[in-house]
Amino acid sequence: MTEVRADHGTAVNARTFADAAREVIDRVVAGNGERVTEAVDLIAGALRAGGVLQAFGTGHSEALAMELVGRAGGLVPTNKISLRDVVVFGDAPREVLHDDKLERDPRIAHQLYALAAPRPEDVFVVASNSGINGCIVEFALLVKQHAHPLIAITSAEHTARVTPRHPSGRRLAEIADVVLDNGAPYGDALLPLPGGGTVGAISSITSALLGQLVAVEVARQLQDAGQVPPIYLSANVPGGDEHNTTLESRYAGRIRRTA
Numbered sequence: 001m002t003e004v005r006a007d008h009g010t011a012v013n014a015r016t017f018a019d020a021a022r023e024v025i026d027r028v029v030a031g032n033g034e035r036v037t038e039a040v041d042l043i044a045g046a047l048r049a050g051g052v053l054q055a056f057g058t059g060h061s062e063a064l065a066m067e068l069v070g071r072a073g074g075l076v077p078t079n080k081i082s083l084r085d086v087v088v089f090g091d092a093p094r095e096v097l098h099d100d101k102l103e104r105d106p107r108i109a110h111q112l113y114a115l116a117a118p119r120p121e122d123v124f125v126v127a128s129n130s131g132i133n134g135c136i137v138e139f140a141l142l143v144k145q146h147a148h149p150l151i152a153i154t155s156a157e158h159t160a161r162v163t164p165r166h167p168s169g170r171r172l173a174e175i176a177d178v179v180l181d182n183g184a185p186y187g188d189a190l191l192p193l194p195g196g197g198t199v200g201a202i203s204s205i206t207s208a209l210l211g212q213l214v215a216v217e218v219a220r221q222l223q224d225a226g227q228v229p230p231i232y233l234s235a236n237v238p239g240g241d242e243h244n245t246t247l248e249s250r251y252a253g254r255i256r257r258t259a
Contacts, residue, residue: 012191017200020190028183028206029213036210038178040217042149043123047077047222047230051121052254054148056081056112057128058103058135063204064127064153067211070257072234074215076247079255081116083108083135088258089115104165106138113142119254123149125211129184129203131159131172138166140175151214152176153207155184180214182206 010016043053055065055078062082069080083102086092090111102108112135118124124143128136131154143150152172156179159171173179182203189198219229230247233240248255 010191012193012199017191020200021202021205024183024190024202024206025209028181028209031183032180032210032213035178035180036213036217039125039151039180039214040221042151042178043125043214044218044221046121046123046149047075047218048225048227049121051119051123052077052079052251054079054081054116054118054122054124056124056126056136056139058083058133059128060201060204061127061129061153061207064125064207064211067208068125068215069255070232072232072240074232075218076230076232076244077251077255079116081112083112085115086111089256103136104134106134106166109135109138109142112139113146117254118146118148120147123151125151125153125214126172126176127153127207128172129155129158129182129188129207130162131155132162132164132166134166136172137164137168137170137175140172141168141170144175149178150176151178151180153180153182153210155186155188155203156181158184158186158188161186180210182210 053068053075055068057065065080065082068074069078084097086108087094087097096102126136126140140150154173159173164171183206184203187198188201188203190200190202192198219231222229233243235241235244
């Protein structure tokens with residue numbers, strides 16, 4: 001592969017990114033241990049009470065919601081909330097999704113919360129690397145106004161260095177009960193380029209890792225309590241569809257699965 005070097009001599013290639021990413025991953029695992037436990041306690045408690053995990057993220061942080069919801073090896077009682085819901089499940093015209101700044105509009109949060117129709121026992125995980133956009137912050141405020149437990153996954157460094165876009169002046173991290181730091185630097189990417197800018201985003205990788213750490217520990221806690229964890233099988237192995245459909249039927253009308 002062609003090697004590029006930044007002004008200070010750091011090589012810019014796949015290997016240096018992998019090395020840098022590994023360092024961030026190690027910090028994320030080491031630095032979030034206690035908070036992961038707190039998040040697990042909130043989620044496991046909600047599931048034992050008959051609740052489901054509601055996951056929401058916008059932009060690339062939607063990948064975290066996808067990591068938690070409807071995937072092999074993951075928890076079944078989970079529901080993904082996305083901006084598209086206002087069209088797919090609501091009555092908004094599809095043209096609203098052409099607005100690339102939709103995530104900055106606090107008003108959309110009210111529609112999303114209403115369409116999710118959460119029950120009081122539900123727990124929420126909201127992901128946003130910056131933690132400052134209007135929809136995310138308004139959604140977090142709604143979650144807490146309705147007394148749900150709220151877990152945030154965000155970049156502590158980035159959110160501290162940018163101005164909130166919500167009228168309240170608050171950040172996601174200031175609203176959540178538990179904050180998991182994805183370890184991403186300001187601007188997200190790890191490797192500086194010679195002509196300016198950086199390449200090699202890390203937040204999706206570390207946020208997914210945090211999501212899986214939490215899911216694994218929730219399954220362990222349920223198992224230790226004598227329960228069979230409601231875990232998906234891959235739909236691409238024999239019996240997977242049947243196994244998953246049986247478990248999903250327990251949460252009929254509460255968890256949505258879309259393409």
